[in-house]
Amino acid sequence: MAEAVLTVKNLNKSFGRKQVLHKISFSCAPGRIVGLVGANGAGKTTIMKAVLSLTSSTGEVTIDGQKSTFDHHPVLDEVGALIEYPGIYPYLSGRDHLKLFAMGNKNTQDIQALVDALNMDKYIDTKARNYSLGMKQKLGIAMAFLNNPKLVILDEPMNGLDPQATKELRDLIIAKRDEGVTFLISSHILSELQKLAEDLIIIDHGKIVQETTMDALLESNNHFVVVSTTDDVKAKQVLSETGYKLVGDVEVKIQTKTDDAVADVLKTLSDNQVTVTDVQHQDEDLEGSVLKLLDSEDQK
Amino acid sequence: MWTLYKQESFKLLKKKSTLWISIVLALIVFGFALTSRLQPKYFSASVLFTTNFGSTTFIMFFLIAAAASIVTMEFQYGTIKTVVSQRYSRSMILVSKWLVILTYSLYLYVMTAVLALIAKFVFVNDKFSLTGTGYNNDIWQDWLANLGAGLLTLWLLISLVFLLATLFKSSAVAISVGILGYFVLNIVSSVMFILIHSHEWLKWNPINFLNYGSQVLEPSLSKLTRLSDVQLFWGNVGYIALFLLIGLLLFRKRNV
Numbered sequence: 001m002a003e004a005v006l007t008v009k010n011l012n013k014s015f016g017r018k019q020v021l022h023k024i025s026f027s028c029a030p031g032r033i034v035g036l037v038g039a040n041g042a043g044k045t046t047i048m049k050a051v052l053s054l055t056s057s058t059g060e061v062t063i064d065g066q067k068s069t070f071d072h073h074p075v076l077d078e079v080g081a082l083i084e085y086p087g088i089y090p091y092l093s094g095r096d097h098l099k100l101f102a103m104g105n106k107n108t109q110d111i112q113a114l115v116d117a118l119n120m121d122k123y124i125d126t127k128a129r130n131y132s133l134g135m136k137q138k139l140g141i142a143m144a145f146l147n148n149p150k151l152v153i154l155d156e157p158m159n160g161l162d163p164q165a166t167k168e169l170r171d172l173i174i175a176k177r178d179e180g181v182t183f184l185i186s187s188h189i190l191s192e193l194q195k196l197a198e199d200l201i202i203i204d205h206g207k208i209v210q211e212t213t214m215d216a217l218l219e220s221n222n223h224f225v226v227v228s229t230t231d232d233v234k235a236k237q238v239l240s241e242t243g244y245k246l247v248g249d250v251e252v253k254i255q256t257k258t259d260d261a262v263a264d265v266l267k268t269l270s271d272n273q274v275t276v277t278d279v280q281h282q283d284e285d286l287e288g289s290v291l292k293l294l295d296s297e298d299q300k
Numbered sequence: 301m302w303t304l305y306k307q308e309s310f311k312l313l314k315k316k317s318t319l320w321i322s323i324v325l326a327l328i329v330f331g332f333a334l335t336s337r338l339q340p341k342y343f344s345a346s347v348l349f350t351t352n353f354g355s356t357t358f359i360m361f362f363l364i365a366a367a368a369s370i371v372t373m374e375f376q377y378g379t380i381k382t383v384v385s386q387r388y389s390r391s392m393i394l395v396s397k398w399l400v401i402l403t404y405s406l407y408l409y410v411m412t413a414v415l416a417l418i419a420k421f422v423f424v425n426d427k428f429s430l431t432g433t434g435y436n437n438d439i440w441q442d443w444l445a446n447l448g449a450g451l452l453t454l455w456l457l458i459s460l461v462f463l464l465a466t467l468f469k470s471s472a473v474a475i476s477v478g479i480l481g482y483f484v485l486n487i488v489s490s491v492m493f494i495l496i497h498s499h500e501w502l503k504w505n506p507i508n509f510l511n512y513g514s515q516v517l518e519p520s521l522s523k524l525t526r527l528s529d530v531q532l533f534w535g536n537v538g539y540i541a542l543f544l545l546i547g548l549l550l551f552r553k554r555n556v
Contacts, residue, residue: 087379
């Protein structure tokens with residue numbers, strides 16, 4: 001595997017006596033979208049702040065092979081970020097913000113490309129004071145993408161975005177990922193994260209509870225088959241007698257391990273003269289897996 | 301560092317108030333010059349001239365506000381996260397802010413000085429000559445000495461404002477303390493001089509050093525401040541360095 005773009009080792013952070021991060025260690029491989037998942041207050045933002053030298057912490061942060069510390073962090077040149085809410089100077093226009101933080105000579109074209117990608121043309125030259133929440137959020141995201149960073153850290157990037165803007169952002173993230181940019185993204189909108197993240201770091205109470213890939217996590221999920229029949233009562237009875245695990249009270253919902261179990265289910269029903277009118281697959285999503293995982297952690 | 305300096309200048313120049321402050325100061329200079337022409341009994345043109353026609357007091361108010369807000373606005377707007385997560389250290393960020401305010405203070409002093417000269421020649425050229433006698437020296441010498449000493453004591457206040465601005469997230473506190481400091485000087489100076497008379501060591505308190513500008517023009521004030529001009533000069537420099545340094549040490553540790 002290529003050298004990680006971001007490596008975090010044994011990160012600890014306390015606010016007064018309260019320790020909020022416990023030995024956090026993980027790494028982000030180049031060109032991957034890494035999702036940081038956890039409940040409110042689990043420590044997602046604090047991890048991101050520590051990586052960006054915004055908050056002091058103990059432990060080691062290495063970005064693109066260079067150590068980065070609270071006092072000395074020239075390597076942050078290669079990192080773009082949006083943490084919590086976007087920081088906006090109300091008296092500057094959106095374009096002024098981008099000019100202010102842009103480096104190098106090509107910046108006019110780069111800025112326009114970002115403005116186009118996020119569809120901000122209509123208001124980019126007006127004062128940010130009049131921006132809506134979503135407009136500010138987009139500007140914050142555009143600032144994170146300035147200067148062609150190798151690593152982009154986004155904390156709840158979908159906040160305040162409408163469906164159209166959410167899609168634009170998703171497309172932009174995927175396009176940049178394809179160019180080799182690495183992403184560390186936290187989001188509580190897990191359905192959105194499921195569409196983006198390839199690797200997952202799940203944290204709870206300041207500890208990493210699982211580091212996995214999206215595919216592996218979803219693979220381990222439960223699969224269900226829901227059948228509609230002419231006689232649901234009989235169908236349930238037949239299936240449960242045959243040994244299938246039924247879930248839910250209303251519909252005929254069977255928990256299966258694999259997809260090929262469907263044929264067996266249909267055969268069993270048809271053998272027992274139950275006519276099937278519809279079949280649907282249901283998979284547990286990221287949200288289900290995460291909730292289950294956090295639930296089991298809480299019970300420990 | 302140059303990048304940070306450019307960023308800070310860009311932010312300052314884009315503020316509408318920056319333009320307005322220049323305009324207001326120009327109006328003050330010409331307004332007082334004109335007043336001293338129309339009401340010479342109450343307003344001495346030569347005395348007003350040594351303070352760029354009264355504009356230095358206003359420069360102080362504006363600069364205290366500018367110094368406080370250049371630090372605290374970053375926390376207020378949440379932009380500090382973007383500023384700090386660049387390649388630069390916190391020390392460099394704060395130093396660039398000092399330098400921009402230093403440039404701004406020099407610009408305002410030079411601008412009002414140039415305007416004061418213009419105003420002198422346009423409105424009150426017949427009232428006094430630059431080579432005439434002022435307080436102790438030629439008027440032009442008094443003028444430059446007063447401006448130099450005024451700029452230095454202004455920086456004593458500004459350094460304190462910078463220190464307070466790194467302690468508090470609100471610009472209101474830093475601005476209030478800076479401006480109050482100035483008024484407090486006027487109110488407590490008589491009490492302070494009595495205390496200095498009985499407790500000599502109190503002469504080293506920072507408020508006493510704010511008298512530098514006045515003492516340059518009125519050497520007899522040294523009987524009250526108990527300090528020489530040279531001591532006042534170096535005391536100002538020392539306190540400025542101390543306040544800035546404490547502010548820097550606090551800012552370096554600041555979590556965002």
